[in-house]
Amino acid sequence: MIRGHRLILALGLLCAGTFAGAQGGAADLVLIVNAQSPLEAKLAPEKVRDACLGKPVGGARLQLVNQADQAVMAAFIEKFTGMTLGAYKSHWVKKLMSEGGTGPKTLESPAEILRFVSENKAALAYLAKKDLPAKAPGVRVLAVSSDNDPVKK
Template sequence: MAAHKYSRFLGSALLLACLADARAGAADLVVIVSARNPVATLRADQVAAIFLGQSVRFPDGAEAVPYDLRLGAPIRDEFYARVTSKTPALLKAHWSKMVFTGRGQPPAELPDSAAVRRKVADDPGAIGYIERGALDGSVHAVLVVQ
């Protein structure tokens, strides 16, 4: 009986260690806007509303144009899982419904974080997400994705 309890303890400890390793391996993501955009911070629910087509404006009333990473990019999947709690399948279903009902189009896709940063830097109305390591002075982070 003691061996069984010890075995369960080791199994639980191993699972926790694997989960911690998975989180440590996850990229630090930031939501960015142009350095010329006056928005200083956004809440996760505000970012989710913009990226899900439920809001087309920043809190100050200015137009918000979201840019996505390419379909299948691990960072994209991580961003949507953490900010909107949607899997790729749920996201596809969401946009299928939005497009079918005429309520919106999904964000334009760009190939990588560098392309997102460049696009956002050039347009004060743009918003995107990138790896924290890709930040530079042309953009600023309005949300660190946890």
């Protein structure tokens, strides 16, 4: 029965927005974490990639929060993983089927994302700069090191 639920979750993840294109600008995005997150203030691009792909970062497994806006999600995923949105979703289908666990959470609005991150120490999310309020209690912005090409090809 649990396997069936994983299959449904995995197929939903794969199907949701596979046809959307990456039209947003990844340069206009900011990474956010809970204010109590043990992550350093500056994160290497490889660590962001690891978090996106469900690997532990700094000894902790993070809960990635994706945006429901497929163009924004695609821009972020492409910038930090070097994958298309379809390849990323396929990665998660395979990972969930073989290892189980929980995939990235998807939330509809910046307000929902900010609330989730402020309430969950393991959360890692991204927002358009314009959607980050001047004061966001319980949330801090992470810098990504200046490497312009985070994906090692």
